[in-house]
Amino acid sequence: MTIDKPDWIRLQKALAIEEEQGFTDLVGRQYRFSEFFTLTFGKFPNDLPSYERRRWQQLATQFSNYPNLGLEDRKNLVLETSNYLYQLEQQEGEAGTRKQGGHGGQGGQGGQGRNIASLSSAAKSKKPNPKSQIVAEVSRTLAPKLDQKLKDLPEIGLRKAEKLARLSLYTVRDLLFYYPRDHIDYARQVSISELEAGETVTIVAAVKSCNCRTSQKNQKLTILELLLRDDTGKIKISRFFAGTRFTSRAWQESLKRRYPVGSIVAACGLVKGTKYGLTLEDPELEVLANPGDTIESLTIGRVVPVYALTEGVGADLVRQAIIAALPTAAHLKDPLPSGLRGKYGLMELKDAIANIHYPSDSDTLQHARRRLVFDEFFYLQLGLLQRQHQAKQIQTSAVLAPRGQLLDKFYEILPFKLTNAQQRVINDILNDLQKPVPMNRLVQGDVGSGKTVVAVVAILAAIESGYQAAFMAPTEVLAEQHYRKLVSWFNLLYLPVELLTGSTKTAKRRQIHAQLETGELPLLVGTHALIQNPVNFHRLGLVVIDEQHRFGVEQRAKLQQKGEQPHVLTMTATPIPRTLALTIHGDLDVSQIDELPPGRQKIQTTVLTSQQRPQAYDLMRREIAQGRQVYVVLPLVEESEKLDLRSATEEHQKLKESVFPDFQVGLLHGRMSSAEKDEAINKFRDNETQILVSTTVVEVGVDVPNATVMLIENAERFGLSQLHQLRGRVGRGAAQSYCLLMSSSRSPDAQQRLKVLEQSQDGFFISEMDMRFRGPGEVLGTRQSGVPDFTLASLVEDEEVLMLARQAAEKVIEIDAALERWYLMKEELKYRYERLMGGAILT
Template identity: 40%
Template sequence: MTLHDSVTVLPGVGPKRQQALAELGLRTVGDVLFYFPFRYDDLQVKDLAEAADQEKVTLKGVVVAPAVVTRFGPRKSRVNVRVQVDHAIVLVTFFNQPWLKDKFEQGTEAAIYGKWDAKRHTLLGMKVLATQTEDTPSLAGIYPTNKNIRQSTLVQLVKDAWADAGSEIQNVVPAAVRERFKLMSDQEIVHGMHFPDTPAEAKAARRSAIFREFFLFECQIQALREDSQTVSNGLAIPYDNAALKALIQTLPFELTTAQKRVVNEICLDMKSPHHMNRLLQGDVGSGKTIVAAIVMYAAITARYQAALMVPTEVLAEQHYAKLTKLFADFPVKLALLTGNTTTAARRDITAGLRSGEIDLVIGTHALIQKNVDFANLGLVIIDEQHRFGVNQRKILRDKGLKPDLLAMTATPIPRTLAITAYGEMDVSTIDELPAGRQPITTTWVRKNQLRGAFDRVRQELQAGHQVFAITPLIAESEKIDLQNAEQLYEELSREFDGVAKVALLHGQMKAEEKDDIMRAFSQNEVQVLVSTTVVEVGVDVPNATVMLIFDADRFGLAQLHQLRGRVGRGHAAAYCILVADPKNDTGVARMQVMVETTNGFTIAEKDLELRGSGDIFGAAQSGLPSFKIADPVNDYNTLNAAQQTAVQLFKADPSLSAAEFAPLRAYLAAQQQKVGSLD
């Protein structure tokens, strides 16, 4: 048996179990061996005298009578067995595990883990740890499971995989690195994580496993970076500087110092023969779109095509309208390609892209499907990069002539996470807001203070302005959330009857219906937009001055900041009202952060501090890698060390050609094959 074999080679794994294991990410024997417990139960045998009431303990004794099974109702049963522990007889009960009856033979010894009830002198059995023929383990690993895979099943699979393939485990972390950081070998890590003899062994194995996970991820990042920086993978784009200056002079405003700096960084990158792989991050409203327009025009002046990809159709339409206006007096042929594009129009656009007649195309991810080909694609810009996932960037390089890539995000990323999320990219940051951006006054009210909030909304509506009212949407409770949104819609319709037209937008509507409502709001035909979804709100409505967010404590701070940035885009003062009754001190602290600062980078750092990295963006598709046991926040020093080590390694030997790196090379090649496509 090898580590690359399918889990189906393990005993008891048929098609159904294979599917359930795949949901946990376990497809091969190697996956099972490197699937580690997230905590351990202490199974040290205790004396009865030491056991506290309701404590989970392991008791060891002799079975004094045959086990008895009692059945009551379908699938309900109880196994009772009496065990002599020290000088006392203890009744042990297991619920709904009738098969355990055969585990107990009168006169034999058994070790049982369960909850001790001191008053009744009974033990509620959780698991049988050992019988006469086995040793009692001192620690039991607790694994992440799903509804189709029981804990005991996983434990057995790990044992089987270790017995048959443990000796096949090779060290992918080079010996010199292990020596330098005093790390265990891969075999020792796997044994120490699954079968530790002492808490100290489990702790040492976890320390080594965390470094290993970070180090391998950072090596993947360095390999991607190495790949993108080879000259053969890049384009030198000799843009026309005079034409660029002419475009900038037509702008109705002066670029900020930060905008000028990032335009120069990006243009310099485009001019070099290396492949550009750059992230442009800037706070909400910092003027990334105009930077994108300037650098796309740069590519067009060098006779290359440019593509701008955004997450929603409404946003694509808005960008198209703005860019059409911007390039009205310049020789740029634009096209808009989304899921809504008619078949005939799509045929014309794809033909225009193939022939090179179209210079610039704006659209959703429909842009990078297989049937869309370009004559001379030089630059791809992805807006709201974090919506498209971390492994999907590389696929873009295979379109056309390996175009330069610029990803943009309005979700400021703390330095802590930047090296994990975007480690293979160069980063440009717009760290100042354009002059004239309206400051947004943020207040936090509890639900019993809503009357005051509604008065503020009424004033704004009477002044001719518009309002967003957002209620959360969490996948598991879509039905409840939809009811909440519908109730809120009815409540606001009553509240502002005769003052404003209220519309409801939610994720279960058809795309056309959503687009129609967003258009009506953009054109001020609707004054109050009640929405459950965050994605569709990524539009520019300068006349909107109030962002009213209900159950604000159910959003991540980064999400709240993104939503807040949807107002304050016109000339009038803007307001963000957070409605929340937080249940704990952390919730209160999070609301206070939003009231105290409008700096996205400060907010991102605080979000990290208060929530941890797991859901900082409030969505699984944040583009952040998910680590199995390592945590980029709590284990930041290890992450930093792993990153620096990977950088040094690739600097010394960019292609990892030395013999000692052969296992690492093979690992990285295997990971490369797993990279998904956007199609």
């Protein structure tokens, strides 16, 4: 509904008088001050621009609530409204001047062009308020600037800006890109007979009765009751107002006057069933002049944004602030070229920002979200690919020769034939090593797929070309495991190899340091000890890092700095979902060993309840009787290592004394010394102990082909990827192996997760499912900062958009890696990339 042009002087005079009388909600001849402005802003002026209509309607809502506001809030509303009306008056004057040819001069503003202070003085003969003049000057622009501070916006001011700062919102840009965490769809309008409990809807109906009263049970609670009727039925709805300021008879009567019998009301909310029939829970209400009128409310009949909040920052405050900032969205310049947007069917940025906050309908919301999700993925991929491109401009001193005699000898002594997948990955690596740029390749392979053999081929290629190699593992157990395997091969090739860990004796450590510096030692295996200052290589050409995600960025960089741009090969036995790999390893070349060596049998996996424990013990006895061995694994309790230690010790004691007194039962946990761990592992490896009770220390590095049963206690406390890793400790020999997942949880979600292990042996599929259940950070074993912090995007739900964003980023880098021809894109990348990665980049 629209009206003729407002009488600016009359409106400003009314505001000035209310200010003069101390914001008491003055009673005029026909209306109270608040009712007058509620009616004024309830109808749009004929020439009001469409982008101002939300603000106009917002003021109507605020003035309808004016009687409930405290003195300071009333004062702020009156000042903001006066500034806003002055802004509109100025725009109208400027538009009139332009129509007359632009020569209006000062007279173009007309007699109504006075500032707020002069209007106030006309009413109360006081000196102009310089603060009001400054605010009015700020308000003259059509829209605030992106970098404008929120405290400088008339609609927000200092007090509200301080509250918004609790959400890290300081500028207009912060507000525009503060996306809703959800939306409530009130856009569906239905008749009363169509209402169904659980749905969120809007109805338009006539008021048949209205009652406003104080609750008999709670004297501080006011209840508004409306009986609404349309052509199909009737419904009773209620709103509740808590607080003594709502209990005055005058306020209750004023509320009743808003909803007179016969008036048309739009109401929206969640349909809820009660013993009295259906109703709307905490409904939003708007009075319409006629049944067919357009609903102008910011909530009723719309898709309403729901923002993440914090204590002291309410939903209304954030929505009002967003509305104040939204006019700026129309002036956003889109960094993505129109051709790229057209190719991938992307909404323009300014439209996406406007519609992610206040979409016209659900379809528009989805298009807006898709564009903004694309942006989050695109700039991350662009940054990763740009970094990869820059890395490939660096020259390495280690350009290795093609395959030689050392590799031929190694293939001869191998007791097995390489799989096609291993050979494919080896070819990738050897091709990289012959290039003048440093290799930066990640090899993913399931448990037991043969990654170590692939790494040895790369190491031997480096040694044959006159370079040294370093092999770093995250734990002593795993480093020692690799060392033993490498020694068995290197002895046959007459090559020395040493192990350096925190447990290495001082004399041996000094010997290793000396041999490294002279070049006598071609390969050093170790833990973090490799990156210490005394470790200096003569000619480091290759760095191999196993389970690389367990090392920090700086730790990996320090090892690389031991040589002159050495080649880097990283490995992981934790299969990473494709979307997660692209996100955290997007700057690496990735190879997958997706094939197990022949002869490996499927590990029979079963989920058991505590009542089925006797059957598990029977299986363990049968396997031990045939000369096999058994693992019993207990969960690591992060909150208390002592609790973890006690549980492992108690379980060990129970199995040793009560359940399996005829067998030797060993114990392994993280708080043992290195010597104690070695002793426990060696006894199990030599079959001196038949059962090894362990915490997750056994997850990597313990390779005992004779072990055929793994019993995992409280399996629901592990992630699927970790369970798959643990399961990989058995099934390494020719005999049939078993994994028993013992769970006391009755949760359907927990049972569903564990059933995935029963159904699949595919580590990549399991990791995908793990990410769906637990999120990307947990899949890697820790909640680490290497996973980017997306605002809208989901690695689970938005895989298709991620792939398109990667494709688009590759094309852009191919055309112009420096982004010189796309200045806006370059600036946006600079702003977003560091922000998205939180300053910590995993690879």
